[in-house]
Amino acid sequence: MRRQTRKGLSLVEVMLAIAFLVIGLLGTLAALTSCVTLNTLTSHRSAASHAVREKIEEIKSASVVDMVDLYHNQRFSVAELRRSPSDSAGLVTVDATIAARPTVTVRVAWISVVGKPESYELSTIITDF
Secondary structure (H helix, E strand, C coil): CCCCCCCCCCCHHHHHHHHHHHHHHHHHHHHHHHHHHHHHHHHHHHHHHHHHHHHHHHCCCHHHHHHHHHHHCEEEEEEHHHCCCCCCCEEEEEEEECCCCCCCEEEEEEEEECCCCCEEEEEEEECCC
């Protein structure tokens, strides 16, 4: 008697193949989700850095008296960081105890996409050349 050869796949083989495919797809999906989150975090940090540097450049054009009068304790927000009006908060402080060399500090704080508070701060001493 001749033995019959099997044609096709068994149910167990098909289910194992599907399980391996699902595991691979879930890993790929997790990697993509992580990449999108990291891209958003980097974009927000870049926007905060740009806003802080822009604010310092704006302040540099003012006289020392105007720096204190116009900018000390000034609050501002960064549009790129806002999902709602209270999502980002910027604060400028001017320390002019030494009038010839005021120190300007600009800080931006926001809630990241992962729900954690983040901030970016830059301080500079303004001098006349």
